[in-house]
Amino acid sequence: MNRDVPAAKLAARPDATSEPRLNEFSLVVATVNGSGSQTSNMAIMRALFRMGIPVSGKNLFPSNIQGLPTWFTIRASARSRLARHAQAEVLVGMNPETFLEDVANVPPGGVCFYADHFAQGLDRTDITYYPMPVQELVRQANPPKELREYIANMVYVGVVAQLLGIELEAVRQALMTHFRGKAKAVESNMSMVEAAAQWAHDHLQKRDPFRADRAAMTEDKILVDGNTAAALGAIYGGVSFAAWYPITPASSLAEALQEYLPELRRDSQTGKATYAVVQAEDEMAALGMAVGAGWMGARAMTSTSGPGISLMAEFAGLAFFAEVPVVIWDVQRLGPSTGLPTRTSQGDLLFVRFMGHGDTKHVILLPGSPTECFEFGWRAFDIAERLQGPVFVLSDLDIGMNLWMTDPFRYPETPMDRGKVLTAADLDRLGSFGRYADVDGDGIPYRTLPGTEHPLAAYLARGSGHDEQANYTERPEAWERNMLRLWRKTETARQYVPEAIVDRADGADIGLIYFGSVDLPLQEARQVLAEDGTATSSLRLRAIPFGDEVGDFIRAHAEIYVVEMNTDGQLRQLLQIEFPVEAARLRSLRKNDGLPLTASWIADGVRRKERG
Numbered sequence: 001m002n003r004d005v006p007a008a009k010l011a012a013r014p015d016a017t018s019e020p021r022l023n024e025f026s027l028v029v030a031t032v033n034g035s036g037s038q039t040s041n042m043a044i045m046r047a048l049f050r051m052g053i054p055v056s057g058k059n060l061f062p063s064n065i066q067g068l069p070t071w072f073t074i075r076a077s078a079r080s081r082l083a084r085h086a087q088a089e090v091l092v093g094m095n096p097e098t099f100l101e102d103v104a105n106v107p108p109g110g111v112c113f114y115a116d117h118f119a120q121g122l123d124r125t126d127i128t129y130y131p132m133p134v135q136e137l138v139r140q141a142n143p144p145k146e147l148r149e150y151i152a153n154m155v156y157v158g159v160v161a162q163l164l165g166i167e168l169e170a171v172r173q174a175l176m177t178h179f180r181g182k183a184k185a186v187e188s189n190m191s192m193v194e195a196a197a198q199w200a201h202d203h204l205q206k207r208d209p210f211r212a213d214r215a216a217m218t219e220d221k222i223l224v225d226g227n228t229a230a231a232l233g234a235i236y237g238g239v240s241f242a243a244w245y246p247i248t249p250a251s252s253l254a255e256a257l258q259e260y261l262p263e264l265r266r267d268s269q270t271g272k273a274t275y276a277v278v279q280a281e282d283e284m285a286a287l288g289m290a291v292g293a294g295w296m297g298a299r300a301m302t303s304t305s306g307p308g309i310s311l312m313a314e315f316a317g318l319a320f321f322a323e324v325p326v327v328i329w330d331v332q333r334l335g336p337s338t339g340l341p342t343r344t345s346q347g348d349l350l351f352v353r354f355m356g357h358g359d360t361k362h363v364i365l366l367p368g369s370p371t372e373c374f375e376f377g378w379r380a381f382d383i384a385e386r387l388q389g390p391v392f393v394l395s396d397l398d399i400g401m402n403l404w405m406t407d408p409f410r411y412p413e414t415p416m417d418r419g420k421v422l423t424a425a426d427l428d429r430l431g432s433f434g435r436y437a438d439v440d441g442d443g444i445p446y447r448t449l450p451g452t453e454h455p456l457a458a459y460l461a462r463g464s465g466h467d468e469q470a471n472y473t474e475r476p477e478a479w480e481r482n483m484l485r486l487w488r489k490t491e492t493a494r495q496y497v498p499e500a501i502v503d504r505a506d507g508a509d510i511g512l513i514y515f516g517s518v519d520l521p522l523q524e525a526r527q528v529l530a531e532d533g534t535a536t537s538s539l540r541l542r543a544i545p546f547g548d549e550v551g552d553f554i555r556a557h558a559e560i561y562v563v564e565m566n567t568d569g570q571l572r573q574l575l576q577i578e579f580p581v582e583a584a585r586l587r588s589l590r591k592n593d594g595l596p597l598t599a600s601w602i603a604d605g606v607r608r609k610e611r612g
Contacts, residue, residue: 021089023053023078025210028088029156030095030102034066036150037094039178039189040157041072045403046174047166048076049223052215056082056520057403058596063248063341069098076212082405083521084596090164090210092156093118094134103127111208113160128208130200132159137199141192154189158196163204165211168197222408226399227303229370230329231256232409233377234301235264238416241293241300243278243286245308248341249397250331253303254279283308287315287328294319294326295461297449299381303329306348307338309355316390317356321486322461323436323445325384325419329393331400334594343594344397346516347566350573352392353544359483361490363497364544365393368519372542373399374409376498382417383496387489388447396565398517398596420446424454435459436482437468443489490545497543500550508535510606511557513550515541515571517596518563524599529606536606541571546578554582561609563602567592 027044031037041057048055053076062068075085087107093099093114100121103112108126116131134155143151161171172190179185230253234242244254258277265275280286286302293300304312309330319326330352334343355362365380367373376393384391427433427448433456436445445468448457459470467478505526514522519540526536539553554560554575560582562572569588576583589605591597 019209020211021209022211022213023076023215025090026073026075026085026088027090027092027160028071028073028102029092030098031070031072031153032066032095032097033062033064033068033070035070035094035153037070037072037153039150039175040153041074042178042403043154043157043171043174043189043193044160044166045074046177046223047161047170048074048212049218049221049405050170050173051167051212052218053212054078054080054082054217054221054405055223056084056405058084058398059402060595061342069095078215078217080217081524081527081599083524083599086598086600090160092160093121094153094156109209111210113156113163130159130163130204132156132196133199137192137196141195143188143192147188151189151192154192155196158193158198159200159204161193162197162200163206163208165213167214168194218405220408221405223403223405224370225252225401225403226367226370226373226395227253227331227401228256229373229406229409230303230367230377230393230395230400232260233374233379234327234381235260235377236374236412237378237381238299239301239381240265240275241278241290241298242276243280243289243293243300243302245280245283245286245304247283247305247308249333249401250303250305250308250329252401253329253331283311284315287312287319287326290326290328291315291319291324294384295322295324295450297451299327299385300325301327301329301381303331305331305333305341306335309348309352313355316362317358317360318463319390320356320360320362321358322463323388323447324390324461325381325388326390327380327384327393328390329395332394332396334592340594342397344517344596345566345592345594346394346396346518346564347568347570347592348394349544349564349566349570350568352394353574355392359486361545363387363389363391363490363493365391365498366515366542366544367393367395367399368501368516368540368542369406370399370404371406371409378412379498383493385419385421386417386444386496387493388419388444389489394516396517420444422446422448422452422457424452424457427452427454427456432456433459434468435461435470436466436485438485438488441488442492443485443487444492445485494545494547497545497547499547500542500553501540502538502549502553504537504556505530505535508537509558510534510536510610511553511560512536512538512563512602512606513541513553513560513571513575514538514563516565518565521597521599522563522602525602525606528599528603532607534606534610544574546575550575551579551582554579554585559587559610560585561587561589561606563589563597563605565592565597566590 058073060071089110103121115134290300290302334340334345
């Protein structure tokens with residue numbers, strides 16, 4: 001125990017007679033980047049999940065390699081309210097540089113676990129302090145020098161587990177998952193967890209209301225990050241070519257492809273890979289390679305984030321105009337420019353929708369969970385090949401890099417949709433072929449794949465002016481016919497993209513429109529508002545262009561709020577373009593500080609605007 005604080009003063013803290021908080025708390029671990037705390041944090045989070053308690057985790061980390069402050073927040077909620085909480089009731093203070101600020105952020109009635117060599121910040125009388133003899137327990141364990149810092153983090157796992165009631169066997173199983181069954185690594189960490197838990201049992205008396213207790217609320221759920229889910233979805237969707245260039249927060253998507261493709265995509269007869277993953281020299285080259293592969297008939301993709309998207313504009317325009325199917329994942333981060341690479345945002349929506357000069361409009365999918373990242377991972381290929389053009393999938397750092405409790409993945413129930421592809425037999429039957437002719441009136445032409453053995457099959461895919469037969473032309477009427485056909489195709493796209501998710505509340509005059517990772521805080525905010533007597537309906541967009549259900553929803557509500565994580569209200573602007581008659585009624589609730597939204601911010605924003 002810290003000797004600078006009298007024992008009597010530490011004892012005069014809140015005690016266990018407070019109202020119990022069973023399976024309902026937020027815990028933040030304040031450490032330093034590069035200290036190995038991620039293993040410890042994952043052990044706590046996964047242990048809670050294994051105990052059947054709904055849980056979420058948010059990692060706030062700097063963009064440098066090592067040395068700056070890091071905060072990892074775990075929220076446990078028997079009510080399945082898993083959005084980021086504005087204030088964490090439980091603090092694990094391991095960083096002396098931020099400890100005073102971290103303690104100040106603990107709400108009254110909260111808890112502070114702290115390394116017992118800290119000398120300041122121990123004077124609040126409205127929270128409970130628990131010292132942790134980190135240095136002494138590490139000295140007693142005497143791990144190898146290179147592992148001391150990593151093993152030290154296991155001290156707080158043990159102490160927190162003992163005081164909050166987290167089962168040590170669940171911690172062990174969590175470490176087994178993290179270390180992939182490597183017994184030596186598990187035991188070296190688990191021995192410190194057990195020693196710390198025993199110390200806490202012998203020396204600390206519980207004086208706070210927070211406790212974890214085994215439940216049965218996670219049996220049909222999984223813990224997974226969105227980037228891994230997206231990679232698995234792409235694999236199950238038949239990806240055969242991926243090009244990428246490293247960039248936070250999208251790198252782990254391509255890395256997941258490299259991890260799982262060798263296991264899942266080899267020829268059963270020869271054992272050879274049926275895919276190629278290429279690390280390009282930059283993002284422009286990555287999309288260029290993917291466009292070339294898509295033209296060849298491969299299911300091709302790339303993944304990147306904001307700065308990479310900026311570099312891809314030229315090839316995206318080529319794929320749009322030459323009508324080449326390709327999938328681009330944009331795991332959004334805070335911009336403009338380099339911005340904050342390790343903070344989340346939804347700031348790429350407008351740019352991606354109209355990315356490229358001229359009258360370019362791209363199809364965008366908007367996953368709201370890792371489960372949808374998996375689904376859109378394969379569905380994006382179907383849509384790209386059906387529409388013959390780029391399909392962008394806009395995730396964000398929160399979904400992409402954080403573990404989410406989500407529904408298990410479902411294997412695609414329908415065969416791949418390769419779209420309007422003509423075979424040699426088709427060409428024999430038809431007797432002619434115009435690559436850019438609108439035969440069916442839906443704006444989508446027919447295509448052939450390179451290697452089709454027929455004299456009519458060949459054509460030149462052009463980014464310059466072309467007519468229905470893919471011949472170069474500068475005739476004004478040919479240009480206009482082609483652009484009008486492309487416009488018809490963008491309208492046709494509405495029938496192929498995922499519909500919005502609508503939840504109407506009886507008697508609700510207020511409608512909330514949003515997309516992506518805003519889902520968790522917004523649905524929690526609706527519950528909070530309902531408890532106050534304010535009914536709200538919600539519409540979560542899952543794709544652009546919008547379907548008819550969006551206009552119906554807007555017209556059905558007297559007040560419409562568009563909730564998003566960017567500075568310009570980009571989704572609101574797109575809705576105003578689409579629904580000009582309703583434009584003045586679309587009110588904006590937007591925040592763009594790099595952090596996931598909280599339910600309290602959304603609920604307060606609605607209340608404030610309703611008061612006028």
